[in-house]
Amino acid sequence: MTTTIGASASIHLHTAVQAAPATMRAVVQRAYGGPEVLRLEEARRPAPGAGEVLVRVRAASVCKGDAHLLTGKPYLLRLMFGLRRPALGVAGQEVAGVVEATGPGVTALAPGDAVFGQVKQGFAEYVCAPADRLAAMPRGASFAEAAALPVSGMTALQGLRDAGELQAGQRALIVGASGGVGTMAVQIAKALGAEVTAVCSTRHGEKVRSIGADQVIDYTREDWAARPEQYDVVLDLIGDRPLAACRSRLTPTGVYVASAGAGGEWFGPMFRLAAMAIRNAFPGPRMTSLMAAPRQADLQFLASLVEAGTLRPVIERQYSLAETPAALGHVAAGHTQGKVVIAV
Known part of the structure; x- marks a missing residue:
């Protein structure tokens, strides 16, 4: 089954970019709850709009915010992310991967570039993000390490x-x-x-x-x-x-x-x-x-620390994309040591 996850989710195919619909695997959430509400499904691959890039995700990581958005608690969050159900349909904020395509107006990144950054709907094989939410991956870092950095x-x-x-x-x-x-x-x-x-x-x-x-x-x-x-x-x-x-x-x-x-x-x-x-x-x-904000300059600063050897992400566990529910359940339970990463 191919799933289209809401107009607001931007998981759709721009036929101007590709004539035949292309699909991807994504971890879909249609309701608030525990990890059991998550489903790995086929979804239509997104296409980059103006100022955006399409990234082939190689790794994503789980942050505490993902666990809050899974449950929709505290309930105040639902005013911003969907009252009855999640507005986005796919969670995930931290990714690393390779640029697959660029939208109009993007000049700083090109297909083949390895990047990392903060996105929306990152628990998927592909994600579209504004180019200024991404930065070049640190030299010498793995995709898992780079994905652990952004948020x-x-x-x-x-x-x-x-x-x-x-x-x-x-x-x-x-x-x-x-x-x-x-x-x-x-x-x-x-x-x-x-x-x-x-x-x-x-x-x-x-x-x-x-x-x-x-x-x-x-x-x-x-x-x-x-x-x-x-x-x-x-x-x-x-x-x-x-x-x-x-x-x-x-x-x-x-x-x-x-x-x-x-x-x-x-x-x-x-x-x-x-x-x-x-x-x-x-x-x-x-x-x-503190309410942290995504900034490309800060991503670049973090990358410089990694390249200098003064910052190295601590990764406790790695899961596959199909195991994303278990990864979120582990983070939601608390007391993790460092980051939990999902290999895509």
Whole structure:
């Protein structure tokens, strides 16, 4: 069966590009729920529009956002991604592959170029994306490593360098240091010249040290927010400690950057983020939230770190495209070490 996944999904064939319909395999989601709602089906291959390129996907990776979009929780997400069912029909945001074709106006990329970047509908054999959402793959990196970089790498980079304004010689604390974003953040903070303390569980401590953490706090044995040390930047990828305690761990000019937070099924971390904004109205260290944005310049910066040997994605497991439901289930369960990658 050949499936067309909604007009908004852009999974369709432009007959001006190819007379006979070409198909591909894609992981289709027609309802919110657990991994069981995902189906590997034949779908029509997309065609690039103006400013877009068609990429033959060689690898994709799973980020925490994919798990949220799978379940549609917190429910507030559905206002943006579809009230009753997912608007896109195919998930997946991080890919690496080879340019198959280019649309009108694309000059910086050409068929045969190896690229990576942040896209929509990446759990498929082909994907169309704006050319400025992609960058040349790092030299020496595999497709799996390149696919692990975009969302997690840009989240870590923008959280530390931009939101946190981390400078060389400062002290950074990474809470949730063993996950996909966390393992990137430890390495990026070191590349920026910081002294890095990582918070993770016992079983991840050795890995986090091996990628550059100067100190490791085992949260199963002690509460990082109750320790006396203070930091110039705290990148919190978990968000389960009281805000007052988090703020107390900052230097007078320090910055607390929240990229996640505990919350209910309806609004998620929104109330925690609102409380942070209220605290910023009073004197003291700054607290800010992070919503990472796709930027080609940041993809290029990440590629330069990989080529310099200062950043290497940590990949815990690899799955096939047919095993995408199991891959999302594993990430949704939490406590992954680094990234989960899907070979396409």
